[in-house]
Amino acid sequence: MVKRYDRLKKIWRMDPERDFHEMFRLIAAYEFPWDFTRALELALFRTYAVPSIGSLLFHTAEFTERSQKRYDDTALLLDAVVEHGFTSEQGRTAIRRINRMHRSYDISDDDMRYVLSTFVVMPKRWLDAHGWRRLTDHELRACVAYYRHLGQLMGIPSIPETFAEFDELLDTYEAEHFGWDEGGQAVADATLSLMASWYPRALAPGVRAAGIALLDQSLREAFRYPAPSPLLCGAVKGALRLRGQLVRLLPPRQAPHYSRQNPEIKGYPWGYRLADLGTHPMPGVGACPIPRGRQEQDGPPNRAPAREPERGRE
Numbered sequence: 001m002v003k004r005y006d007r008l009k010k011i012w013r014m015d016p017e018r019d020f021h022e023m024f025r026l027i028a029a030y031e032f033p034w035d036f037t038r039a040l041e042l043a044l045f046r047t048y049a050v051p052s053i054g055s056l057l058f059h060t061a062e063f064t065e066r067s068q069k070r071y072d073d074t075a076l077l078l079d080a081v082v083e084h085g086f087t088s089e090q091g092r093t094a095i096r097r098i099n100r101m102h103r104s105y106d107i108s109d110d111d112m113r114y115v116l117s118t119f120v121v122m123p124k125r126w127l128d129a130h131g132w133r134r135l136t137d138h139e140l141r142a143c144v145a146y147y148r149h150l151g152q153l154m155g156i157p158s159i160p161e162t163f164a165e166f167d168e169l170l171d172t173y174e175a176e177h178f179g180w181d182e183g184g185q186a187v188a189d190a191t192l193s194l195m196a197s198w199y200p201r202a203l204a205p206g207v208r209a210a211g212i213a214l215l216d217q218s219l220r221e222a223f224r225y226p227a228p229s230p231l232l233c234g235a236v237k238g239a240l241r242l243r244g245q246l247v248r249l250l251p252p253r254q255a256p257h258y259s260r261q262n263p264e265i266k267g268y269p270w271g272y273r274l275a276d277l278g279t280h281p282m283p284g285v286g287a288c289p290i291p292r293g294r295q296e297q298d299g300p301p302n303r304a305p306a307r308e309p310e311r312g313r314e
Contacts, residue, residue, distance in 0.1 A: 004252050007031060012138060020145035021085050027139055028082055029256035032123070032131060037075075037262060039126035042214065043118035044074070045191060049222035050177045053111055054184020060105075062279060063187040067194040072267040073277040079259035080274055086149060093274045095153050101278050102154070110173070112156045117170040120147045120163065130240040132247040178222045188223050198264055210236045 007030055014023050028036045048054040057063050062070040080094035102112070120143060124135055135143070140163045147166075151159045160166045192211050196204035212220065213228040213236045220227060259265065 002252050002254060004248070007252060008133075008136070011142075012136075014142070016138060016141035016145055020142040020149070023139065023142035024146040025082055025256070027135070027143070029258055030253050032127060033253070033257040033259075035127055035131050036123055037259060037264075039123040040078075040119065041195075042126065043122035045188065045215075046118050046122070046174070046219060047115050048184045048187045048191070049174070049179070049219055050111065050114065051179055051181035051184055052108065052177075053115070054181045054187055056105060056107070056183075057187045058183025060279065064190045067190050068197075069267050071191075071194060072265050075259040075262070075265060076268075076272065077274065077277055081150065083256075083258050083260075086153065090274060094277075095150070097274060097278050099154055104279075109157055112154070113151075113159065113169065114173045114177075116147055116151045116154075116156060116159065117166045117173070120144060120166040121170045124163070129237070130244050132244040174218060178218055180222055180224055185223055213237075 007026055011023050011026055016023060048057065077094045077098055081091045084090040086092075086095070123143070124140065127134055144161075144163050144166065148159050148161070160169055192208050195211055196207040199207050209228060209232060212225050213233045215223075215225065217227070
């Protein structure tokens with residue numbers, strides 16, 4: 001039986017420059033699966049406030065007309081790398097799909113670096129505020145190495161080398177680029193509506209209000225959302241802090257929990273093939289850094305597992 005801090009001790013014995021994938025898998029799938037999901041949702045939400053990103057996402061219509069599918073596909077493609085590794089057929093297929101989608105659009109390297117920085121920075125900020133514990137510097141080094149490797153496979157140049165550099169990049173880019181855009185606003189609204197749809201209809205207004213309460217002032221202003229009441233902000237953040245304190249007292253997770261097991265993933269009840277996920281626009285210019293095998297597939301379809309209660313589930 002694994003005790004509460006046994007997995008952290010295991011992580012401490014690993015080398016973040018060599019074992020970054022396994023360290024990241026233990027962090028994301030065992031220690032903080034729920035928190036990482038919420039943090040990465042918030043990370044993607046931030047990108048809509050950059051007009052060049054929000055406008056592009058709006059014009060693809062994926063976030064506004066097929067919100068659930070776009071959410072599912074993003075989570076499942078990123079999740080495949082976490083679960084199976086960068087060199088696995090599943091991981092290679094997922095990264096190849098991501099690259100082919102991105103290269104069909106005119107996306108600047110600066111925007112790509114910024115999006116990558118949100119994946120690195122936002123989980124730490126979320127856990128600092130709401131988690132049952134904070135990430136150690138040792139774990140942060142592994143997270144940075146993981147996303148640096150992912151960014152390299154995506155062909156992103158000049159990737160920051162340390163967490164401090166990622167943190168500075170995010171803050172600087174947002175200060176220089178955050179602003180209102182009609183398309184970005186529509187994508188943000190559609191995302192909030194999607195999240196509200198996961199709950200009973202009567203709770204939808206409260207879910208939307210709670211989501212806005214979690215946004216910082218600069219992000220709310222970029223979307224022209226009115227400032228929520230201090231009482232609501234305090235209640236939402238207090239509830240999340242309480243959850244973190246309760247999770248600390250629970251038995252640790254005995255089995256990994258991946259994004260494909262989340263109840264928010266609703267589009268593939270009968271399974272899916274990684275090679276079929278996402279959009280399939282006309283390919284852009286440039287070769288994919290992931291070598292193509294004989295077929296762009298990863299074997300039989302993934303099956304959505306039965307969601308049975310897990311001991312120590314967080």
